[in-house]
Amino acid sequence: MTTDLRDRPFPVARKARPISWLFLGVLAIASLIALDALARRGAERWALSQVRLNAEAAVGLRVAMLRSEIEKQRTLPLVLAEDPGVRAALERPEEARLLSLDARLEALAEATRAGAIYLLDTRGMTIAASNYRSDESFVGSDYSFRPYFQTAMTDGHTEHFAFGTVSLRPGLYMSRRLEGNTGPLGVIVVKAEFGQVQDEWRRFVEPTFATDERGIVLVSSEAAWRFRATVPVPEHQRAEIRTSLQFGDAPLDILPIRPVQVPPETVVVDAPQALAGQTFVEVEAPVPTTGWTLHMLAPTAPSLPLATTAARSLALLFAVAGFGSLGFWLARRRRLEEEREQEAAARRELEARVAERTAELSDANDLLRGEMEERQRTQAEVTELQDELVQASKLTVLGQIAASVAHEVNQPVAAIRTYAENTKLFLDRGDQDAARQNLAIIGNLTDRVGSITGELRAFARKSPAEVSRVSLRAVIDGAGLLVGHRLRQQDIALEEELGAEDLTVLAAPVRLEQVFVNLLQNAAEALGDREGGRIRIAARADAERVIITVSDNGPGLPQEVRKALFMPFVTTKSAGLGLGLVISRDIITEFGGTFSADEGEGAIFTITLPRA
Known part of the structure; x- marks a missing residue:
């Protein structure tokens, strides 16, 4: 008793418990995630602390700047308030004295x-100014509504940051009251502008700005941030600011x-576009003697990405080394088991594939035999359908030339009748010679009718596609006989240039005649009633072909x-089916020739056939 090898069980090596591998995989992934998170968190804290330390050192320098x-400009009001020339101008505002001042x-x-230095009288009118010669001269302007004038008149001195109503440039207005023997004489004002400071700040990558005690930005390296607020401004303060024109028509919206x-502990900037989306560490420091606060945004890039990338890479390296060692040991143990399993599985798979392939080959052979038989039947049906289509095309052409052939037959028949009646009269008279002549003519006319009807019968007959010498x-000439009456009726000249030699080709005569009848019919249809219509048939030959x-x-x-001329149902005739040229090309192809349409004046068709 024998046993089929495919039915024999193969020994399978004992697999490692999947739970152990699953547990190890989960443990490895969890460890990697935890280690990566710790490394990233630690690197972020270290990098941010370094960025903050550097920013705190930099912000101290900018506060000092x-x-x-401010201090450089702050001494001017104090000195000018004690100047005798300034006092004399307020006490005796003569033109020469004011021009000198x-x-x-x-x-x-x-x-x-300084941005501007100007002197106000007790009414708040400017009587002298450093910009007296410019288009923005303050001389003659009324600043009694300005807080720096009102506060100086009541308290003696003040400092007020505001938007210039004439110069349209913001600045810090520092004012001091001048005292006379009988009371206040006026107010001296020095305007400090911070354009140079802002230009210096723009040289650094860290955006920097200073805010007042209300959180409104006064000086900034970003022009779009000026007069915006770090915290919402209460409505009553907004009303006061609007009334005093301190910041012009600035909306005072949030930065x-x-x-x-x-x-x-970081911030993100949304505007302007150059800073949008960047992350910063914000550092603040008070500006002594002003009540202002300086803010600096230190960018975290590229310090933070570099630090986190380095820490995560180092952590990943340690993790890979540890798990790699463990995995290598487990992989060696597992590899031996897998090799035994693979050998057994390979034997089983090979046997199964051999059996499956054998069955597939057997099925393929049966299918191939069936396809060959089906193809032979289909080919026979195609040949039969093609013959039927050719015959149908001939019958269609016959229908078109029926009237022409009827006219061709009608004339000889009428002549035969006339000659027969004349012959009867000649016989009655005994004129046998004239009767014989009439009988000879009747015989010739009968031959003509027979040739026409014979050509028609031959054309209509379902002929085999056997190729012979033609x-x-x-x-x-046969095609011209069938369509000759139509050509004469339309006054179309048929020119033949076939040469002196009687060229012979390999073709089926009736089918080849069908091709020429179709082309002559199409040409006559295209010419219509055109005057001087002409159809030309020319032939030439080389050693192997006739063109x-x-x-x-x-x-x-x-x-x-x-x-698309040789595609079915493509035609220029209103009542055509578009099959004549398709069938004609198929007939010529059967003979081993070619059939094509060429460009030129009128329609041009070229046929090549093997030369007999």
């Missing part, structure tokens, strides 16, 4: 880089800076029709 600019203030402003949780001239050209002087074939 801003304070130095204007020149002094101009020189002083230029030397100290486009928002805190985020990741990374911790006279090209005889085929063309026949059928052309006319009609309107020719439209470009769109020529592209």
Whole structure:
């Protein structure tokens, strides 16, 4: 008793418990995630602390720069309030004295880089100013509504940051009251502008801005942030600011800076476009003697990404090394078991594939035999259908030339009747010679009728597609006989240039005649009633082929029709089916030739046939 190898069980190596591998995989993934999170968190804290330390050092330098600019201008009101020339101008505002003071203030402003220095009387009217010669001159302007004038008149001195109503430039207005023997004489005002400070700040990558005690931005390296607020401004304060024109028509909306949780203790800027989406560490420091606060945004890139990437890479390296060692040991143990399993599985798979392949080959052979038989039957049906289509096309052409053939037969028949009646009279008279002549003519006419009807019967007969040696001239003459009456009726000249030699081709005569009848019919249809209509059939030969050209002087074939001329149902005739040229090309192809339409004046068709 024998046993089939496919039925014999193969020993299978014991597999490692899947629970152990699953537990190990979960443990490895959890460890990697935890280690990555710890490394990222630690790197973020370290990097942010370094960014903050550097920012705190930088913000101290910028506070000193801003304070130095303010202190430099702050001494001017104090000194000018004690100047005798300034007092004399307020006590005796004569034109010459005021012009002299204007020149002094101009020189002083230029030397100290002050934005403007100007003198107000007790009504708040400007009587002298450093910009007296410019288009923005303050001389004659009324500043009694300004808080820096009102407060100076009541308290003696003040500082007020505001938007210039004439110069349209913001600045810090520092004012001091001048005292006379009988009371206040006026107020001296020095305007400190911070354009140079802002230009210096723009040289650094860290956006920097200073806010007042209400959180409104006064000085900023970003022009779009000026007069915006870090916190919402109460409505009553907005009303006061609007009344005093302190910040012009600024909307006092919130700065486009928002805190985020990741990374911790950082902010993101939403505008302008150059800073949008970037993350910063915000550092603040008070500006002594002003009540202002300086803010600096230190970018976290590229310090934070570099630090986190390095820490995560190092953690991943340690994890890979540890788990790699463990995995290598487990993989070696597992590899031996897998090799035994693979060998057994390979034997089983090979046997199954051999059996499956054998069955597939057997099925394929049966299927191939069936397909071959089906193809032979289909080929026979196609041949039969093609013959039927050719015959149907011939019968269609016969229907078109029936009237022409009837006219061709009617004339000889009428002549035969006339000659027969004349012959009877000649016989009655005993004129046998004239009777014989009439009988000879009747015989010739009968032969003509027989040739016409014989050609018609031969054309209508369902002929086999057997190729033989055929006279090209005889085929063309037969086609001309069938369509000759229509050509004469339309006054179309048929020109034949077949040469002196009787060319012979390999073809089926009736089917070849069908091709020429179809081309002549199409040409006559295209010419219609055109005067001087002409159809030309020319033939030439080389050693192996005969080339026949059928052309006319009609309107020719439209470009769109020529592209699809040999596709079924494509025609230029209103009542045509578009099958004549398709069948004609198939007939010529059966003979081993070619059939094509060429470009030129009128329609041109070229046929090549093997030379007999």
